[in-house]
Structures are given as structure tokens and as C-alpha cells.
Amino acid sequence: MSNYGLSMVSIAGPSKHDCGYCKGKDTSISFGIWAHSMTCADYQDLIDRGWRRSGKYLYKPDLEKSCCPQYTIRLDATKFNMTKNQKKVLHKFNRYVIGNCKAELPAKKPANYVQVKSLQDSIHEPEEQEVNEHKLEIVLEPSSFTKEKFALYAKYQVSIHHDLEEDVSESGFTRFLVDSPLKTNNESDFGSFHQKYTVDGKLIALAVIDILPKCISSVYFMYDPDYSFLGLGKYSAFREICLVQEYNKKFSDLKYYYMGFYIHTCPKMNYKGKYSPSDLLDPVSYKWYPIENFKSKLDETSFVTFDPIERDYPPGWLDPKSLKEKELENVFVLIGDGRIAPIIHIVKFRTSKSFKKNILDYVCSVGLELAHKMIIC
Template sequence: MDGGGNGSSTTTTATTSKGKGKATHVFKLTEDIHASEFSFLTDGETPAHEFEATLEPASYTEEKFALYNSYQKEIHHEAKDKLPSGFKRFLVQNSLVPQAIDYPSERPDNLPAKYGAYHQLYRLHGKLIAMGVIDILPSCVSSVYFMYEKEWEKFSLGKLSALREAALAREMHEAGVLDMKYLYMGFYIHSCPKMRYKGDYSPSYLVDPEDYTWAPLDKCRPLLNKYHYACFTHPERSLETPATSPDPTPELPLAVLQNAQHVVRIQRGQVVVAPIIDSAEWQRQQARETLLITLDGFGEKLSQEIIFDLSEL
């Protein structure tokens, strides 16, 4: 991931209302993020609107697919309808094998029972108006995709979903899943206004493109403002202009290639793997060059810890 926010460290923020007789409100992430949700209302509260957010394992439904098509047309201005198979491949199918989450005491009803791929559904008066696609992993909640109905665009539902995903990581941590500490927000593109909102959450970190350590975003910003390519741990390697020619395809030792594994199939909940060099993709020159560049970028140690999904090559 290029950009990540620390979910469990999202601290309370105090905001004060001006004027006589108005109380000071201290923002508490998990409490305030649920304040508008129907299932969290206390007895006697009557909401003006029935808003609900629910979490469920990733799946295909006609309702979700209709939202996806609407989002692609109204927000991304794509003229043709998408196919259900594309939705399933993009937002449902994955290589994650569900695994039970070990809560030390009884699991709260709103928290997931297993690690895996999920859909966070946002409904108003029962109608699906937005959906977040997330992976819940042993140490983080990872944002994959978010879509919404254009009618509600002015309410910045994407920012709401980021706060709710951070709250989810915190709630799981507070429920005893102590390794759950982070929210990964995906790619951060400093020159793209639609991406820069991710830097509004604090504390946030970016991963260094060369040694994969995390650097505070505030430290990274001056380098991103100055350089076309920025290296945070070794600023002297940063480039002010694009490279004039691509790097040659790297050559890697046979031992590295033999130990790099890819998914062959998932059978009865078990992931069957094999060396990348034995895959059909390896026989195609363009795919092989992509794999060599990827393995070289990850480095020998990390390449042997990852299981690669080659289905999109």
C-alpha cells in the first residue's frame, strides 16, 4: 500500500460551539460514528431519517450491482452498463480464506466473526445508497473500493466511510483483537486532488518506495511537492523530472524464482500454490517481464513471503 492511516490511533478531537448556552462537544470516534445509525439509537430516540450501516461478507446481489452501474455512469461517466461477471471479478472474488477472529470475550454483534473480504452497506430508509469494499486482515482494515449514488455526493460519503473503517479497526482492537491497529487507505497520489483527502486523517503514513518502511505524511509532503519521484528514507535518490528511459528488465537468481509462489487454485478452503516459473503466465514475455520487475521491487525476502495471484496478468 502506498498510503495508510493508523486506525487505532485516531484520537478524540474537541470542537467548541460558540455562543451562550451551547455546550462543548468532544468528538469520540466510535461513539459519534454510530450516533446516526438506527440500530445504535437508545430507547426513546426518534430519528428524522432511518440510516443504517451493516457489514457482511462480500457477495453479489442485484441491489449492489445496480448501485455499481449507477456509480460508473453518474460519477465516472461510462456510457455502457457493466456486466455482472465484471462486478463479481472486481468486487467479490478474492484469494482470502475466511478465518475465525479470536476475541477474548463475547464478540459484539456489529463486529465481524471472521477475517476476509467484506461489503459495508449504507442504507437510508432501507435503500442502498453507498457501499464500501474492505478486507479485514489480522492487523488492519484495508479499503479496497467505495461507491455511492450521485444524489448523495454532496454529503462526502467517502469521508464518512473512511471514518467508519477507522472506527471498525479501533472497535476490534478494543474488543481484544490487539494486533488490529491500522486502516490502510490504498494509493495516495499527491498530485491528484481526489486522492489528497486521505492526508486529512491523522496520524497518516506513506510507505517508502525503496525500503518499504513507513514515514509520517507530514515528513513526506515537502518531498512530494518538490520531486517527481520521492524517496523518503533516502531523499538524495529523489528525481525532479521523469526518468528519460526505462530501467532494463532485471535478472534474478533461479533460487528466488523457484521460491516465489503463485495461487494455482483454492480447494476446500485450502490455497494450492506453485512456483511462479511453472505458471502459464511465466511463458508469456510481457507477463514475465512484469513479474521480474515486481519481484525485484519487492526484494528477495518479501517475494518469498507473498503468494501472488496471477489471474489478472
């Protein structure tokens, strides 16, 4: 069925797990689905409803009940302006690459001369040099496994995240950062990609990104700790913002950079708010508001919405009691041999309360429009 360009998903359901930020036990709550295949358009719609993927597993956090609410954040890359400190990071990286091979300055400029460089000018400055001290190569390619990528990942996880060497495996790396439900081929500009950073023939960093109809979504970034002095985490954000700007010339709707989740109380996650202008997604209405509108409220309470409503179900979900059977007639399930049927005609939907609840939870969490497009299997 995926060959027909359909999103095929299985329902994983609700889950509780330990929080990687505050270390709470079973305090991070979400609802999940497993995507066997997914169109880039459907995934774009899901992340605009607060979803995110890890490999082929997609999950939607419950911001109201979780210990560290995760707000979807996006930057309008077409309006991005670097701060003075951000420019210093970029200039430091460029100075390292160019080294002592900097071209001679032209004749003396007038006293009132001010050079204004765009992000793209600054990013590509080393490429304008005929000779550099170091050879920098940035390659964008469909996500794939190589021994070189895994070696970088293993070194990064052990050195930066203090994972045990025996816990870092090729299969885990593949599931997490190579496997993707988004189909990429030579005829499509969208899908899941790896952006490789190579210096003097050595892979020093790898960005995992999804290129979608309206955005580039950052999935993960890893780097060789030996090159941490280059500020590669920040530099990669500039590279990806620049990539959005370049894609925007071809696709006018693609103008946003999604940095994943913003967690106000966590320094490892709230630094994302320093890239401006950024918006956070309201977890109830799914409207975007400037991050400044959220910050003062987040200082007082962890769960913020500008559209409060009385409810007894997770924020952003449809009301399960409001669903009509007619609306469920267009929710389809795979029944084998390439055949699909409306979920309401499946015997188990009528006879099993737990099965029916699982289906209703899925529909309420993804919304009717997506529930009508994606096939349950």
C-alpha cells in the same frame, strides 16, 4: 492447492495503460500478478510493499516512471483525531438520521462543562436513540453479488464517473468489486467484505473493504447520488476508521486504515492526507514516514525516497543481478495433479530467456520472502 491455505498466483508481468488522473496515454506503468487465491497475511505483506488489488488482479506501480506516482498511505486509527470540519460532516449525517426526534437535553450543564466525544461515540450516536426520523442500518458481510448492489454501482458510475450505461455490466462489477482472492469464511475475521449503508430500507451506499491482520484496507466506495448532500464519501471513512478501532480491541496488531494510494498532484487523491496522523510508504526502503516529511519534497519532484540508491531496476525491487540460484530453489511452480517443483528445475527456465526474466522480475517485485511462500501456476 489453495485448500491448504497457500497463495496461488500467475505472473501477468509489466503493463502500460492510460492514466485515469492526468489522462496521459500509456504513462501509468506497473507490474502485475493474477491471484487465484491468497492468504490475508500474504496480501498484507504485499500492500506493505506498495501493491494493491483490483478484483483478483494485483499490481505494483512504478512510481519513478509513472506520470502520477501512487504512494501507499496509512492512518494510525488508534491515534486519529477529527478536525472541526470533519466533525461537522459526521454531525450533519447524524442530524439527518435523528431528525426531529433528538432526545431532550438533560438539566443545564455548568458553564465550564465541555463534552468530549470519541469517534465511536459520535458514530454510534443514532443507535443510542430509541426513535429516529430515519432508520439507519450498517451491515458488514462477505463480498457478494446482488441486483441491488449492482443497481447502486451502475447509478454511481454513470452519474459520478460519467460512464456510458452500455459500458456498465454485471460481469464488470463482479470482476472489479465482488471477486477477491482473499478467502472469507465464518471461522475467519479477515477477508474481503461489503459494508452496506441502508436508510429506510434502501441501499444508499456500499463500501468494499479488505480486513487484514494489521489493517482495514479501503478498496472502493460508491453511493446513491441522490444522497450526496450527506457527504457519504467522508462519512464512510469515519465508519471504517471506527471499525479499525473496534477490531483493534480484539487484534492488537490491527490498528491501521489504508486508504489506497495518495497522489500529491491530484485533488481526488490527495485529500487522504487530511486524515491524521498519516504516513506514506517509502517506495525504495518500504519504511513509513509522516506525510508531512513527503509533502515539501513532492512539491518539487514527483518521485521521493529517503533511501536513494544507484540502480537500473524499478524502485523497491531486489537487484535481479543479486539473486543466487540457491535462493530460487525455494520458488515453486505448480506442475499439475497437485504437485509443485522448484522453478529452477523447469526446463523452460533454462531454455527461455524471456521466461526466466519474467520469473526473476516477479521474484524481485514481491521479494524473496513472499516468492518463497506463494506458488506460481
